Amino acid sequence: MSAGSGASSTNGDWRQRFRSIWHVDFEYREDANHLPIPVCMYAREEHSGATISLWRDELLRLTHAPFDTGPDSVMVAFASNAELQCFFALGWPFPTNVLDPYVENIVAINGNTTVWPPPDEKGRKGRPGLLDALKLHELPARSQEHKDRMRDMILKNDHYTPEQRREIQNYNKEDVDDTIALLGTLPIDNINHALFHGRYMAAVAREERVGLPVDSEYLLDELAPNWDAIRLHYIQRDDEFHLYDGVNFVEERLWDLIKAMGWDWPRTPTGRYQLKIATIGRQATRYPELKSLARLRDQIAELRINKLVNTVGADGFSRCPLLPFWTITGRNQPSARDKMFLPSLPKWLHGVLKPPRGMALVELDFVAEEPAIVAGLSGDPAMIADYQNGDVHWQFAVRAGLAAPDAAVDHHIRDLCKPVCHGMNYGMTPYGIAAKTKKSLDWAREMQARHRYAYPVFHQWRGDVVAQAHFDEVITSPFGWRLIVTADTKTRTLMNFLAQAGGSDVMRLVSIVATECGITIAAPVHDAFWILAPLDELDTTIARMTEIMTEAGQLVTGGLPIRVKVEAVVRWPQCLGDVRKPDAKGQAMWCEVRELVRNGGLQKTSHV
Amino acid sequence: MSDDAKKPDLKVVPDKDPSAIFDDLATLRKESKLTVKRKTILVNVPVGKPPGNVHFRTHPTLKLENATVIKDKEGTSDVFYFIVPAMRGHPKLAPRLRWVTIMLTCVWPGNGYLLWPVPEKTTFKAWKSENTAADKAQKDWMQMVWNEEKNDYDVEKAESIDIEPIWPKESFEELLKIGFADIIVDNADHYYVRRLRGIID
Numbered sequence: 001m002s003a004g005s006g007a008s009s010t011n012g013d014w015r016q017r018f019r020s021i022w023h024v025d026f027e028y029r030e031d032a033n034h035l036p037i038p039v040c041m042y043a044r045e046e047h048s049g050a051t052i053s054l055w056r057d058e059l060l061r062l063t064h065a066p067f068d069t070g071p072d073s074v075m076v077a078f079a080s081n082a083e084l085q086c087f088f089a090l091g092w093p094f095p096t097n098v099l100d101p102y103v104e105n106i107v108a109i110n111g112n113t114t115v116w117p118p119p120d121e122k123g124r125k126g127r128p129g130l131l132d133a134l135k136l137h138e139l140p141a142r143s144q145e146h147k148d149r150m151r152d153m154i155l156k157n158d159h160y161t162p163e164q165r166r167e168i169q170n171y172n173k174e175d176v177d178d179t180i181a182l183l184g185t186l187p188i189d190n191i192n193h194a195l196f197h198g199r200y201m202a203a204v205a206r207e208e209r210v211g212l213p214v215d216s217e218y219l220l221d222e223l224a225p226n227w228d229a230i231r232l233h234y235i236q237r238d239d240e241f242h243l244y245d246g247v248n249f250v251e252e253r254l255w256d257l258i259k260a261m262g263w264d265w266p267r268t269p270t271g272r273y274q275l276k277i278a279t280i281g282r283q284a285t286r287y288p289e290l291k292s293l294a295r296l297r298d299q300i301a302e303l304r305i306n307k308l309v310n311t312v313g314a315d316g317f318s319r320c321p322l323l324p325f326w327t328i329t330g331r332n333q334p335s336a337r338d339k340m341f342l343p344s345l346p347k348w349l350h351g352v353l354k355p356p357r358g359m360a361l362v363e364l365d366f367v368a369e370e371p372a373i374v375a376g377l378s379g380d381p382a383m384i385a386d387y388q389n390g391d392v393h394w395q396f397a398v399r400a401g402l403a404a405p406d407a408a409v410d411h412h413i414r415d416l417c418k419p420v421c422h423g424m425n426y427g428m429t430p431y432g433i434a435a436k437t438k439k440s441l442d443w444a445r446e447m448q449a450r451h452r453y454a455y456p457v458f459h460q461w462r463g464d465v466v467a468q469a470h471f472d473e474v475i476t477s478p479f480g481w482r483l484i485v486t487a488d489t490k491t492r493t494l495m496n497f498l499a500q501a502g503g504s505d506v507m508r509l510v511s512i513v514a515t516e517c518g519i520t521i522a523a524p525v526h527d528a529f530w531i532l533a534p535l536d537e538l539d540t541t542i543a544r545m546t547e548i549m550t551e552a553g554q555l556v557t558g559g560l561p562i563r564v565k566v567e568a569v570v571r572w573p574q575c576l577g578d579v580r581k582p583d584a585k586g587q588a589m590w591c592e593v594r595e596l597v598r599n600g601g602l603q604k605t606s607h608v
Numbered sequence: 609m610s611d612d613a614k615k616p617d618l619k620v621v622p623d624k625d626p627s628a629i630f631d632d633l634a635t636l637r638k639e640s641k642l643t644v645k646r647k648t649i650l651v652n653v654p655v656g657k658p659p660g661n662v663h664f665r666t667h668p669t670l671k672l673e674n675a676t677v678i679k680d681k682e683g684t685s686d687v688f689y690f691i692v693p694a695m696r697g698h699p700k701l702a703p704r705l706r707w708v709t710i711m712l713t714c715v716w717p718g719n720g721y722l723l724w725p726v727p728e729k730t731t732f733k734a735w736k737s738e739n740t741a742a743d744k745a746q747k748d749w750m751q752m753v754w755n756e757e758k759n760d761y762d763v764e765k766a767e768s769i770d771i772e773p774i775w776p777k778e779s780f781e782e783l784l785k786i787g788f789a790d791i792i793v794d795n796a797d798h799y800y801v802r803r804l805r806g807i808i809d
């Protein structure tokens with residue numbers, strides 16, 4: 001697959017580069033592994049107007065796509081990861097070039113808050129779907145009801161009447177018509193970057209197809225059936241203020257408690273107390289008596305295990321849409337309406353990760369990815385040296401005079417410096433630093449001053465980047481992910497953009513290179529990857545992946561290699577919960593829950 | 609297990625050489641060209657005593673001895689006019705002169721700077737205390753708080769500030785120029801001299 005290097009293109013003339021431009025759409029339903037079963041495909045070539053419409057039986061007879069997928073052609077598909085998954089299901093090789101109007105529409109509007117979210121839906125999250133995109137560009141769009149009805153018809157049947165088949169094929173064609181109309185309005189300023197995005201969508205298709213292997217027997221047969229009993233056990237144990245009625249949280253009881261305790265509590269715009277899990281977590285730092293409640297709600301009481309169960313296929317893999325390019329910095333944000341991405345759940349539940357027979361599941365993390373990116377991009381010699389010399393947070397502690405240069409790492413001091421270093425990337429205030437570190441405002445101000453003194457080149461660069469973004473009305477990551485800058489864009493967003501979007505670049509590069517060279521990525525997770533490897537190829541695969549991650553980091557930083565750490569290796573037949581260190585985050589709870597489930601502690605508790 | 613539920617083939621693509629893929633992708637990197645070059649300019653160096661709620665250190669060598677200032681009020685703030693040697697004999701200035709050593713001072717928290725006119729004469733006990741505090745602050749973080757009952761400063765050493773001050777990059781001469789800009793009395797027509805003479809412009 002080509003990144004599209006070489007010829008440069010301006011808006012419009014990119015079309016001349018390709019002998020054929022195939023607009024493609026599949027309709028599909030899902031199998032028991034949450035993977036697509038192609039139902040039909042419609043394709044239209046833009047120059048000639050040639051069309052291909054094939055039903056499932058016709059698709060299954062083909063060994064490759066029925067259109068040119070070579071280097072002189074491009075396949076255009078909206079949210080192409082789904083179409084490429086259909087390629088997988090059919091055993092077709094991927095096209096060389098993919099152009100995705102879903103991504104290029106995001107590029108066109110990313111950060112432009114005057115157009116997205118729509119003015120009448122300001123609370124809306126996420127990215128525009130096909131109908132939204134059409135409306136954004138003032139193109140005629142079918143009704144959402146029609147789309148929902150067709151989707152239901154396709155998903156809820158496995159055999160279709162001749163009338164349904166005709167309707168589905170019409171719908172299939174309409175999707176292609178819409179995609180063609182949409183692409184005509186999109187300013188493809190840089191076809192090379194657009195093809196890079198398409199290439200990433202292919203990597204996402206590969207990652208989504210693999211998914212995270214779990215111990216499905218434990219999850220589905222032991223944990224899920226006992227879930228309410230487990231919740232009840234912890235609620236009975238930890239609900240000090242009796243805010244639950246059985247397993248149901250009673251909001252009014254918390255309101256009464258807040259009033260009775262005289263706690264200062266954030267409110268919603270309508271004047272009610274905010275009761276989000278995150279709010280209670282933050283309040284617990286002010287009022288330590290709330291800690292057990294915060295932990296209870298965050299770790300177990302409010303977890304809906306069904307959302308995890310919904311992701312697990314018959315093959316024991318958990319698959320959740322990765323939602324590529326979902327954040328303004330271009331990162332994924334895996335989720336779905338009825339699904340939860342396992343790595344987003346509390347750490348103790350990660351214990352359920354378990355490789356399939358004969359395989360190992362490995363987590364590789366970038367070490368201090370964001371500090372490395374800003375050090376490399378800013379060129380601050382002190383910051384670069386600190387990254388190269390080891391732990392950046394400890395190195396700052398030494399520069400700030402909090403520790404002698406030859407002193408052994410004091411983890412208390414190091415952990416105090418961590419939020420300072422992170423916070424300075426995006427302009428955290430002294431109030432924020434004081435709250436994070438639980439130190440005084442004076443200490444926070446002093447640390448800010450010391451950071452400015454220790455890394456003057458970085459601070460000059462950070463200010464220049466923000467000023468430049470305001471002048472240019474756009475800010476762009478090293479690999480071309482851009483954010484439109486308006487009067488609404490927060491300065492902090494700009495300060496943090498290159499660290500985050502640079503991190504996103506790194507993850508894209510690794511995903512592309514690793515999947516294209518045959519490494520099986522089970523899931524990308526912020527600044528880490530879970531990969532699968534056969535046990536007899538484990539060491540070579542880890543070495544290869546480490547090399548790829550290091551090189552990708554180096555490409556983005558402009559020369560500074562980002563270190564990589566093997567965080568976990570889980571060999572079949574073990575699960576992560578079997579091999580995690582006892583002091584690892586979540587491990588104690590994992591063991592506790594398993595003990596409860598397996599040794600009957602729950603029944604006793606639930607009958608109390 | 610049904611056909612739909614069969615295990616996926618995890619080997620998704622044939623092996624390729626990563627370095628060839630990287631060579632292809634590397635061409636997409638765009639070197640960020642910052643055309644904006646901001647230069648932060650030091651525009652304000654306070655002149656005065658360190659406030660009572662901070663700790664301070666004085667620079668052991670960056671100081672101007674045998675200087676003369678006049679302390680006055682501008683609204684509610686103290687203003688120290690710098691009187692050049694040639695003006696020391698002026699009849700309106702001479703009785704008000706205060707002989708000082710102007711010391712570069714770093715305050716904690718926040719690592720701020722100020723120019724502190726430390727009285728050289730120790731005829732008043734408060735001046736003597738100021739002088740002693742400034743001297744000790746060359747080595748230790750000190751604090752100076754006015755005590756009404758004693759009519760003197762309480763001078764205290766910080767309990768546990770174990771970091772060294774960070775001194776500014778600008779030269780001491782530059783800091784003096786910035787700190788005393790517009791308040792250097794170097795001729796008889798200076799607005800401050802005219803004010804003391806009661807001349808309305």
